[in-house]
Each structure stands twice: as structure tokens, then as C-alpha cells.
Amino acid sequence: MSTSITLKELSKLLGVSISTISKALNDSHEISESTKQRIREMAELHNYQPNKLAVSLKSGKTRTIGVIIPSIQNYFFAQVLFGIEKVIADSDYNIIVSITHESLEKETKAVTTFSNGLVDGIIVALAEETQLARESSHFDTALNLKKPVVMFDRVFKDFPCDKVQVNDYQVVFDAVQQLQARGRKHIILVSTIQNLSVGKSRAKGYADAVSKEVQLEGTPETIDKVLGDYMSKHSVDGIIALDEDASLTALSVTKKLKKSIPEEVAIIGYASEKMAMNLSPTLTTLNQHGGIIGEKTAKILLEKLKIGAKTLTNEAVETTLVSRETF
Structure with missing residues (x-):
């Protein structure tokens, strides 16, 4: 293979100006097709590589x-x-x-x-x-x-x-309504993304869909205790989990409390399709695409x-x- 050639060397070899070579390689209408073809063939033969930094500086x-x-x-x-x-x-x-x-x-x-x-x-x-x-x-x-x-x-x-x-607001609003349509009356929300705009939009969708809201918030490290303490003392038959950490916690805590899923507690959450399919039981999710x-x-x-x-x-x-x- 030929070693790489510079634009200046290519100019001398072809007997044309650097400007002509540049225009030809950029398919300018100012250069004839025969000249373009000759320049392209020679550039390819000698492995000419444009200096991308120089091109960027020139073009902005x-x-x-x-x-x-x-x-x-x-x-x-x-x-x-x-x-x-x-x-x-x-x-x-x-x-x-x-x-x-x-x-x-x-x-x-x-x-x-x-x-x-x-x-x-x-x-x-x-x-x-x-x-x-x-x-x-x-x-x-x-x-x-x-x-x-x-x-x-x-x-x-x-x-x-x-x-x-x-459509974070609407999808959570609709998910709550689907739980309600299946007879769920004590639906709670679990989240570790309460500080994010998406978390706020999803929580608003939940709040607008229920008559009595219960929003449990925490960090990935604390949400397990927050949810466990609440479910140990209160009746819950539906959970909307707003993120992956909250979803895995909802599934784990519900199983620890020996609640049957979904017969006693139904769960809708967020997780990758691969993860959701490999959980036991498999997790119903809101797919963001x-x-x-x-x-x-x-x-x-x-x-x-x-x-x-x-x-x-x-x-x-x-x-x-x-x-x-x-x-």
C-alpha cells in the first residue's frame, strides 16, 4: 500500500493548484468531470487523507x-x-x-x-x-x-x-386508572426520582388519578425501608413505581411480606425489557421507547x-x- 500523501505533494504530482484539488474532492461544479476523476483516482492511489482539523477550522x-x-x-x-x-x-x-x-x-x-x-x-x-x-x-x-x-x-x-x-403525566394517570378498573382501591406511588422533572410529571399523573394519594419517596438506598415500613402497617393493593430502583424494591418488599402478586398487590413500574422479563414474577412496565x-x-x-x-x-x-x- 502506498504511504499517505499530503495535499501539497498531490498538487505537484498532478500539476494543478491545491485549490483545484480541494474543489474537485468536494465535487465543485467549477471543476470538469474529467479533472475530478483524474484527481480522485490519484488521491486514492496515493492514499490521500484530508486534514479534518484544517477543514474544520476553515469551514467553522x-x-x-x-x-x-x-x-x-x-x-x-x-x-x-x-x-x-x-x-x-x-x-x-x-x-x-x-x-x-x-x-x-x-x-x-x-x-x-x-x-x-x-x-x-x-x-x-x-x-x-x-x-x-x-x-x-x-x-x-x-x-x-x-x-x-x-x-x-x-x-x-x-x-x-x-x-x-x-408523555410521563398521561401514561401514569392511565396506568392508575387501569389498576382502578381492576378493583384496586389502595394504590401507592414509590419513587427515587422525585427531584427530576420526569419524576414530578409522573407523580402528578398519579396524584390526579387517585382520591387519596400516598407518595413514598427515598433514595435507592433508603426506599426499601420506607416502603417496607409503610406496607407493614397499611393496606396496599396496587403500586406504581416510577423508576427502576423503585420497581425492583416494590417487587422485593411485596415478596418479603409474602403478598401474592398480582392477586393481593399489583405492580406497574419502569425497567428494561430484558430485566422485566427475567424477574419473578415478570414485571409489567411502562416502556418509554x-x-x-x-x-x-x-x-x-x-x-x-x-x-x-x-x-x-x-x-x-x-x-x-x-x-x-x-x-
């Missing part, structure tokens, strides 16, 4: 998209990332991923780094600390630097950017980068109930 475009997510261990975010990659793989863009671990500081650093010439646009789900602090100035900076932002799932409702959200969300966010950002539209979109992806043995 990096052909790279930054993706910022709170966690890669969370199945939902992994599915979203898969959906984003699926779309980007079919484009002429690359992606860079940053994981915030729910930290405002890490999120701010990632947005700042990405905005300063590293990417052309940003896809993000907000960190928990960001939502608690209601801090969005780092995204203002990105927009001021002409870096379009698409938020998904965890968003700032009033921030002026494109968004892809899930993370892959579809990822595809939508990527398509919106690519379109924004392509045409520079100023109109903002706010799309919703319908969550669906997947009925299994706990319901």
Missing part, C-alpha cells in the same frame, strides 16, 4: 455532535444513545459522548467544552443537580455561540431549544444543522404499557 464546522447524558448504566439512556448513533451513522457526522453522573459541574464543563469549537450541536438530558439548581446559563452560552441544543426526557420547560419528551427518542433527537438536530431553522420543535413520544405477570 466540526461535523461532530456532542451527546450529554446523566448515566450510561441506565438502560433508558443506553437505548437513547443507541437510537442517536443509529441516525448519526447514516450521516456525515460523528458523535462525542459525555456522562455527567448527575453533576451540574460536569454538565457545565461538558457544554462549555463542546461549545468552544468541538461540536456543531448538542443533545442533552439534564443532570439531577442541574434540575435542582434550575441552572441553565451554560446552555445560554451554547446558543450564543450558535450551537443548537436539543433536550430530551429531562428538559427545562421554558428554555428556548428543541425538545423531545415522553428510548431508541425512538434517540432517533428523533438526532434527526431534529441534523435538520437544524442543515437548514438552520429558527422554529423550535417540541415532540412527544408515547410511552406504552407492557402487561406481564405483576398486573
Whole structure:
């Protein structure tokens, strides 16, 4: 195989200017088809590779998209990332991923780094600390630097950017009504995501669907005791669990208390399809369709980068109930 050749060396070899070679390789109409063909063949023969950094500096475009997510261990975010990659793989863009671990500081650093010439646009789900602090100035900076932002799932409702959200409120409201339709009268909510916008929306859906609400909140480490203490003292025949930790705890505590599922206690929660299918009993879940969300966010950002539209979109992806043995 021939060693790589520089643009200057290719210019001397072909006897044409560097500008002509550049235009030919970019399929410019200013260059004849025969000249384009000759230049392409010679470039391929000598393994010419464009200097991507130089091209980026000249064009002001990096052909790279930054993706910022709170966690890669969370199945939902992994599915979203898969959906984003699926779309980007079919484009002429690359992606860079940053994981915030729910930290405002890490999120701010990632947005700042990405905005300063590293990417052309940003896809993000907000960190928990960001939502608690209601801090969005780092995204203002990105927009001021002409870096379009698409938020998904965890968003700032009033921030002026494109968004892809899930119908969190309605799906939980409907799930409660389905439990009620099966005769459940003492339905409680269990959550470890009460500080997140999605947790608040889901909890609101629950609260609006019941006449007497019981919302049990905690951390992944404490929710087991919170739920166990409550169920030991009160009648419960239905549980809506708002996240994976709460869902696994609901199943575990109910089994520890020797309550039959779903005869005595029905459970609807959130978990990956693979996990839900391998639990005993298998868990009825609310499927957020993370892959579809990822595809939508990527398509919106690519379109924004392509045409520079100023109109903002706010799309919703319908969550669906997947009925299994706990319901």
C-alpha cells in the first residue's frame, strides 16, 4: 500500500493548484468531470487523507455532535444513545459522548467544552443537580455561540431549544386508572426520582388519578425501608413505581411480606425489557421507547444543522404499557 500523501505533494504530482484539488474532492461544479476523476483516482492511489482539523477550522464546522447524558448504566439512556448513533451513522457526522453522573459541574464543563469549537450541536438530558439548581446559563452560552441544543426526557420547560419528551403525566394517570378498573382501591406511588422533572410529571399523573394519594419517596438506598415500613402497617393493593430502583424494591418488599402478586398487590413500574422479563414474577412496565427518542433527537438536530431553522420543535413520544405477570 502506498504511504499517505499530503495535499501539497498531490498538487505537484498532478500539476494543478491545491485549490483545484480541494474543489474537485468536494465535487465543485467549477471543476470538469474529467479533472475530478483524474484527481480522485490519484488521491486514492496515493492514499490521500484530508486534514479534518484544517477543514474544520476553515469551514467553522466540526461535523461532530456532542451527546450529554446523566448515566450510561441506565438502560433508558443506553437505548437513547443507541437510537442517536443509529441516525448519526447514516450521516456525515460523528458523535462525542459525555456522562455527567448527575453533576451540574460536569454538565457545565461538558457544554462549555463542546461549545468552544468541538461540536456543531448538542443533545442533552439534564443532570439531577442541574434540575435542582434550575441552572441553565451554560446552555445560554451554547446558543450564543450558535450551537443548537436539543433536550430530551429531562428538559427545562421554558428554555428556548428543541425538545423531545415522553408523555410521563398521561401514561401514569392511565396506568392508575387501569389498576382502578381492576378493583384496586389502595394504590401507592414509590419513587427515587422525585427531584427530576420526569419524576414530578409522573407523580402528578398519579396524584390526579387517585382520591387519596400516598407518595413514598427515598433514595435507592433508603426506599426499601420506607416502603417496607409503610406496607407493614397499611393496606396496599396496587403500586406504581416510577423508576427502576423503585420497581425492583416494590417487587422485593411485596415478596418479603409474602403478598401474592398480582392477586393481593399489583405492580406497574419502569425497567428494561430484558430485566422485566427475567424477574419473578415478570414485571409489567411502562416502556418509554428510548431508541425512538434517540432517533428523533438526532434527526431534529441534523435538520437544524442543515437548514438552520429558527422554529423550535417540541415532540412527544408515547410511552406504552407492557402487561406481564405483576398486573
